[in-house]
Amino acid sequence: MAGEPVQPIKPGTWTPDPGAAPLHRMIAAQAAxxxxxxxxxxxxxxxxxxxxxxxxxxxxxxxxxxxxxxxxRIDFLTPGVIALAVMSTAFTSQAIGTGFERRYGVxxxxxxxxxxxxxxxxxxxxxxIGVELLQAAxxxxxxxxxxxxxxxDVSAIVTVPLLVLxxxxxxxxxxxxxxxxxxxxxxxxxxxxxxxxxxxxxxVVFPLTKFPRAARPLLELLPTGALSTGLRDVLANAxxxxxxxxxxxxxxxxxxxxxxxxxxxxE
Amino acid sequence: MSIPxxxxxxxLVKRYGPATAADGLSLTAGRGEVTAILGPNGAxxxxxxxxxxxxxxxxxxxxxxxxxxxxxxxxxxxxRVGVMLQSGGIPPAVPxxxxxxxxxxxxxxxxxxxWLLDIVGLTSHVKTPYKRLSxxxxxxxxxxxxxxxxxxxxxxxxxxxxxxxxARHATWDLVTALRADGVGVILTTHxxxxxxxxxxxxxxxxxxxxxxxxxxxxxxGTAGQLRxxxxxxxxxxxxxxxLPPGSAAKESPAGHYLIEVPGGTVQPALLAAVTAxxxxxxxxxxxxxxxxxxxxxxxxxxxxxxxxx
Numbered sequence: 001m002a003g004e005p006v007q008p009i010k011p012g013t014w015t016p017d018p019g020a021a022p023l024h025r026m027i028a029a030q031a032a033x034x035x036x037x038x039x040x041x042x043x044x045x046x047x048x049x050x051x052x053x054x055x056x057x058x059x060x061x062x063x064x065x066x067x068x069x070x071x072x073r074i075d076f077l078t079p080g081v082i083a084l085a086v087m088s089t090a091f092t093s094q095a096i097g098t099g100f101e102r103r104y105g106v107x108x109x110x111x112x113x114x115x116x117x118x119x120x121x122x123x124x125x126x127x128x129i130g131v132e133l134l135q136a137a138x139x140x141x142x143x144x145x146x147x148x149x150x151x152x153d154v155s156a157i158v159t160v161p162l163l164v165l166x167x168x169x170x171x172x173x174x175x176x177x178x179x180x181x182x183x184x185x186x187x188x189x190x191x192x193x194x195x196x197x198x199x200x201x202x203x204v205v206f207p208l209t210k211f212p213r214a215a216r217p218l219l220e221l222l223p224t225g226a227l228s229t230g231l232r233d234v235l236a237n238a239x240x241x242x243x244x245x246x247x248x249x250x251x252x253x254x255x256x257x258x259x260x261x262x263x264x265x266x267e
Numbered sequence: 268m269s270i271p272x273x274x275x276x277x278x279l280v281k282r283y284g285p286a287t288a289a290d291g292l293s294l295t296a297g298r299g300e301v302t303a304i305l306g307p308n309g310a311x312x313x314x315x316x317x318x319x320x321x322x323x324x325x326x327x328x329x330x331x332x333x334x335x336x337x338x339x340x341x342x343x344x345x346x347r348v349g350v351m352l353q354s355g356g357i358p359p360a361v362p363x364x365x366x367x368x369x370x371x372x373x374x375x376x377x378x379x380x381x382w383l384l385d386i387v388g389l390t391s392h393v394k395t396p397y398k399r400l401s402x403x404x405x406x407x408x409x410x411x412x413x414x415x416x417x418x419x420x421x422x423x424x425x426x427x428x429x430x431x432x433x434a435r436h437a438t439w440d441l442v443t444a445l446r447a448d449g450v451g452v453i454l455t456t457h458x459x460x461x462x463x464x465x466x467x468x469x470x471x472x473x474x475x476x477x478x479x480x481x482x483x484x485x486x487x488g489t490a491g492q493l494r495x496x497x498x499x500x501x502x503x504x505x506x507x508x509x510l511p512p513g514s515a516a517k518e519s520p521a522g523h524y525l526i527e528v529p530g531g532t533v534q535p536a537l538l539a540a541v542t543a544x545x546x547x548x549x550x551x552x553x554x555x556x557x558x559x560x561x562x563x564x565x566x567x568x569x570x571x572x573x574x575x576x
Contacts, residue, residue: 009386009441009444011447011448012448013444013448014414014417014444014445014448014449014450015417015448015449016347016417016419016448016449016450017375017376017417018346018347018348018374018375018416018417018418018419019346019374019375019376019416020342020345020346020374020375021372021373021374025372026372026373028372029369029373030369032369033361033365033366036365037358037360037361040360041360101358104355104356104357104358104359105352105354105355105356106355106356106357106358108322108352109350109352109355109356109357109412111321111322112320112321112322112345112348112350112352113345113370113373114342114345114346114416116342267322
């Protein structure tokens, strides 16, 4: 077509022979596609990697804030920056990406393929978790290079993934709620605004102890506050099981997923 | 048990608030046939197709695609059906080759994607992001995506909109090849020539109802028209007087003459009368053709000439 040679098409070429690939192969193909899309996108990379790393390096090298509580700067910052990385991927990036996919009819078109909606959600979840593992590897390597020395119980092997998974579920639920109900531009604005606000009041870089005493319990009940506080308890205070933060995140996760399931519109 | 048709719609009703997009619409599309659904904007074409594709549920009536219910049997039906949306559906930043490869992995025996891109003339755009393709190239990628899984049936919603003539002809060749290999094709189009060339079966829809249904030749009828070109301003009244009774003659636009035999067929005597009349005036007619009404004539007669919102 249009300047390129048209191939003669042999009879029998198009003889029908349909069939859906196994679900795990479809999910893997879609997740690989979405991961490549994310890693190619400069704005998303800035959000997911550059900003967390900049905060980690800048606030740990210079005494910009008194963190209190007897922490070294890097020991205070590392759990908070991990919480921020989880929020940026599972919430902000996923909300914006899905919002535009909905606008461009990408979700609609995928609905005509053998990949089911549950399969698509599984692919998105696998993408988020894969990117989080990449973020964790880079952030933890930089933190160790900056002198991070975690003070953690052996149970952290379980509690850290648990907190991150619950946080991911909560953030993903609300990401899909925004993306599936608002226009793409409104989702973009709201997701960025919420990101900045929660970065400020979520115990990521600025300790919650610096906020008025009355506000603190409320801030610890926000998903970012619960995730950063829980991770800090486990990684800097050797807490065995941060029960309150686990419960808080679980409630957010259930609420977010239930609301998304109820209100999400595919087109 | 007989093999069910590709699409069988009976009494389909679909409302969007106060607007009725399908109002008791019934049609049947045969397996391995090309069925063209025509209609003015807003007639209900896309709604009808999207109910078949499982995107919308019917308010009333039954819809069967390959004998299955598009809503209830979605998981069994989707692998067997290829879909080309009217526009979009592809992530803007994803390269053409990568997108097609991902979709191909949803199928057991997909076509080779490099070969398929070659078939639709996009080999030199394998790495071009979707948003940097021209409108026609985007359509061709979308067409390739519809057939990559070796479907039994494809739905093409205005497949050649925005294509240049080369791409349009290549798309027609592809549709013809699909049909020859037993793939059913349901397409909507605004190009009557497209429907006349490709379709075994034409369905004209207006106001959510079927207003005509049949093979193109059935709809256009017998050869009841004679057209020719000559200098403008010839006296059509005297021409009409020279013709057998029941004929009609007009000049529209200037220099284009049309003689119609409503409900009948042009007979040799009519042709002789026209050429004799021309010879008397030393007029040499050119592009003289005897033909049936075009599908466009039928379409405009059935759906009117008013512009649609």
